[in-house]
Amino acid sequence: MTLPEMHPQRWGDPARQTDLPEGADGLIALAFGELQPAPAVPQAPLPAPRLSAEQLRQLAAIVGAEHVLTEDDVRRLRTRGKSTPDLLKARAGDLSDAPDAVVRPATAAEIADLVAFCQQEQVALVPFGGGTSVTGGLAVAREGFAAVLSLDLIRMKALRSFDPVSMTAVLEPGLRGPEAEALLAERGLTLGHFPQSFEYATIGGFAATRSSGQSSAGYGRFDALVVGLEVVTPAGLLTLGSSPANAAGPDLRQLILGSEGTLGVITAVTVRVRKLPEEKVYEGWRWPSFQAGAAAMRRLAQAGVMPTVLRLSDEAETAINLADPAAIGSAGEGCLMIVGHEGEPELVAARRAVVTAVLTELGGNCVGEEAGAKWAHGRFDAPYLRDSLLDAGVLVETLETATFWSNVDRLYADVKQALETSLGAGTMVLCHISHVYETGCSLYFTVATKAAEEPLAQWQVAKQAASDAMIAAGATITHHHAVGTDHRPWLAEEIGPVGVGILRAVKAELDPTGVLNPGVLIP
């Protein structure tokens, strides 16, 4: 399987770049007024790599000379991630904080040697999977380091083993979503993990960022799929996962999950797998209000009858209809919910009947499978639309949080108000609930406004206001985008000084010279 590389200045596959859909221009002008198109400019050359010939020779001795890369293009593709601020910088021609070199190890042993090299030479090491971070997870602190080395896991793409009795598979970290699914599909299996970044993001990244996917209601969050981990740390190899669950002290797997490359490099992930679903059906449901739809989601979760996919757009997002950009503005009133069922036909039928009964009783109106099919068809496309909007001069970005059910209304209102207030009149704030639990749910916001002359500064003010609102409401700074460098100050508030102390102590134990992803995650 050959997958396209990421565009250095945009999301995704350059061949899939799209113009705005027919008719969208007019709507955008109506919404945002006269815009200043903002096409990307060519990239400036990169500074020369800050690694000596001797250092490069040492790296070549570890991974082979053909896997030590210093060309500008290669380094640019390993620079930063894909948040709107990242794209704004890249589009302005600035990829100046590219890594000094890219190394591509093939084994955990080579990674251990690279870690030792970095400790010896005080070089920062940045594990690289899909490059899809939207929280600055690749933008490490350079101060105090002789150079920055990108550890590209692209050669570690094996399905190491599969246990058909236990229904587990050992996957290497460099497998991109479609690659992992293809290897599993050959055996009639699926992982069932489909975040919006699925086409680029990797198994190692899913684990390191505690990822959630669009089907997590049915298959489980990625942290729930993991039963074992192999991690190369500067302190040695850590192998976890003696059993599905146990009482043998704290669950250290849950300390590595979400560690974002700061404590070690994940070199294998043992995941539980499921049979490929024989049937998949996605349908649309219409609700009179966001509150009514959210209450129905809560009822499903608390009754223990969850579909495989469950998401609900608020009134604004329903009207804009991101799932079908060609039909923007034509979606009608109320709120659209997507309800998906996957599995064996009899179980799908049984679960669908129960879910339908609950949703109907609560006032939902099934609008059929067309809306569901449209959502499923466009589920990975929104980031391409963002690039087109940025081209047109619209500032667009997303952010997300989660809280307990009783706090959802307040969190929704507060974040929305923070964004609208900081970005000013004419700002569009759309929201959907993408992940649902018995005790609460996530809120995912999409924001669009007319780009100012300094869109980066414009966004930073809004991001700060929204993040402050999340923490003030007692919610989390991130439900599924992780912490990176962007959310670090708010993580400190969320877990408090004692929590920060724990993270710092583990970091000091496992990575005493601090070469792994410096400046990421840990406040």
Place this chain on the structure above:
Amino acid sequence: MTLPEMHPQRWGDPARQTDLPEGADGLIALAFGELQPAPAVPQAPLPAPRLSAEQLRQLAAIVGAEHVLTEDDVRRLRTRGKSTPDLLKARAGDLSDAPDAVVRPATAAEIADLVAFCQQEQVALVPFGGGTSVTGGLAVAREGFAAVLSLDLIRMKALRSFDPVSMTAVLEPGLRGPEAEALLAERGLTLGHFPQSFEYATIGGFAATRSSGQSSAGYGRFDALVVGLEVVTPAGLLTLGSSPANAAGPDLRQLILGSEGTLGVITAVTVRVRKLPEEKVYEGWRWPSFQAGAAAMRRLAQAGVMPTVLRLSDEAETAINLADPAAIGSAGEGCLMIVGHEGEPELVAARRAVVTAVLTELGGNCVGEEAGAKWAHGRFDAPYLRDSLLDAGVLVETLETATFWSNVDRLYADVKQALETSLGAGTMVLCHISHVYETGCSLYFTVATKAAEEPLAQWQVAKQAASDAMIAAGATITHHHAVGTDHRPWLAEEIGPVGVGILRAVKAELDPTGVLNPGVLIP
């Protein structure tokens, strides 16, 4: 609600001590030959408390003089736990390692002051809930400490708050199982956590030991019920739980769960709660072999159609029929499975139909609700039977582990052989699967043999052999009894030196003077 205190030399409520059932004597003689009855002897007086009058005054200033207790009887009831080795020592009159004093704080603030006192005076602090540890969790290392203080949480029994929308409740740590259920039942709710220690064990203990219950298949392990924690650590107050789940770094809740009082004192636990089930039905199923029954459990778990209760006895345990000691030996052939369904009647009916279809297809034979009712009736009684057997001169103890499905046969055979080999001819080894996951299950062994002259030493040899077999098989040293002091050497093997380094680093950060449960858990 007034609950009985624990007997210092036996399990449970002194009023519920039972003789062996009629007819059991003969069976026991048949199984084990001539036995030497081993009644308990009176307790020796305790050493004087190693706390000065000034220190006791300081403690009284924190919690009130009436909550600083130094009487022998009180101290004995806070000594060690309820493993067979603990009982053997207690029955021999030896409760010499009792705490020097017992303090009963009422608030997290008082606990913080007690922690500060202990740091100042280098006094070991042992959080005490139900005293039901079976892994030496209360037997702290005394070396290097001026005294040992038992921190009894008996005054912290509030249901602090209940959120009917999010379906969460904030519970204090000193609530015993029945007390928590009673407070929740007043609101039509249940926690659904019923370990065998339920009648004595506490909310704080459930959290600190990562407990599992007999209904965990349906309600979830205790670690899955917890959404928030408040913890007094020597480094300050730690408050966790901003959302049901998130991607805001490692899940620090999973570091406190299972920390066994070594990192801090849990002063509040926010749990998800469920509606009290309207219907409960437990039924028995008969399988031709342990393997056939286990395969059926695996099918249920991997199909995602789990009953609320699911357990399977092997041939030996089925024949002995611990669930109904009065009928020992009359249980017939094959393996007994208990399948329980709880919830709303329609959902129970629907789930029961699916489960019944799967089990029938796989060769199971439903033997009706009587077997299920007997199990439910006697579910908390086995520890009383152990005392009667110890009286009669039978050495009896339990141990447990967990692994992935493909490793179950090996683990079962290896642990069984280790026990039979080390304890010699005439040893009975019974086993059941008590907890089932998609990827694996737990194995719970009950061992009975003729007590030797030195039963403690006799058991230690067997325990060592069984524990070595678990680790050699790649399984966990404990699925639900926790680590305590007894499992500490094997925990070191299970998580390896890097894992041990993490635990030690967190310990050093949160409890730099090491006063919290010294010698427990952390290798």
